[in-house]
Amino acid sequence: MSTEAQRAPVPPGPAVPPPAPSPTGAPSAPPAGDLPPQAPGTRPADPPPRATLPADPPPVETTARLRVVPPTGPAAPPPPATRRRPVGAVDLTPRPGAAPAPPGAYYAYAETPVETTTRLRPVKTRHPARTAAAAACVVLGLGLIGGAVTGSWLTGRSAAEPGDDDAYTVGRSVWHSVPVDTLFPRTLKGDGAGPGATDRTWTRLAVAPDSGCAAGLDPLLLKTLRPVGCARMVRATYTDATSSSVTTVGLVLTEGDAAKMSALSTRFTDQRLDARADLMPRTYPAEGTVAAGFGDGQRASWTVHVLTEVPAVVFAVSGFADGRPVAEPQPAAAAMAAGATTTPALAGLGHEAKGVADRVERTLRRTVTDLVEKPE
Structure with a gap:
């Protein structure tokens, strides 16, 4: 439609009869939905303004925590696991067979962590016997x-x-850990060791191979030393400066401890076993030397000393170098006594046996002491 048509005057409508007067004489209101008549060519009056209501206040944001309402009805079994959900996911779907939730109820299911941990190794129960x-x-x-x-x-x-155990351990193995020239020096000096405190010098003739005690001891003497045992025996034969006498000296390295050695020493002293001729040690005749004829029949004097600080028994036996037999052997202590007139005493054979044995014993003590106190 054009603008001119819109602006053309509206033709008057059919005449509307005036409203019938009300019983009170006041004009009655027009029928509902009818508009009051307007003069031709006039613009319809604007409708009266509508009363405005006050605006609603803006909504207030709340952070009230929702209360978890447990579902009613019998508990349903948890749904079967079909697949693994991501870490932190929450399954909000109702469980199968669960009763419908009342209006306004909210459900929150516990999270099901999908992380897995390494299975712990079972620890065996400790046995009471082991504990x-x-x-x-x-x-x-x-x-x-x-x-x-x-x-x-x-x-x-x-x-x-170092203690006694060290001395016993070292002394018991000294026969193979120390040179033979240390245990049995080639020359022994005996200052004042002869009759009348005269000096003596002994030269080594031969060294016997190390062996057991049966080769160098009579059966009765071997039986007497049985409480301390016999680990090893070493012997050597010496002669004096004039080569008129020969002496065999030996070391019996025992297996006994300090208590057994002390008991054996006490027994020898109390029972005077060192003076018994049937406990006289044997000789070592060295072939090709002046001691070649030095046998059991040529034994003239002897000594036997049981040590207590070292596991050893020191013995020595002397005789004539020319091989003459001696009918009555005499212990060294008796042959060295003042006024003794026996053949061994007059020949000084008691001093020979005692002097050689003492020097070898001193060498043994000094060697063991040096080995025990040797710094690492």
């Missing part, structure tokens, strides 16, 4: 340590210092 054995070992170890500390305190000697 008791471990406890006993601990108690025993503490007791040993305490005993060692107490023993060191009582003796006034620390564990680092």
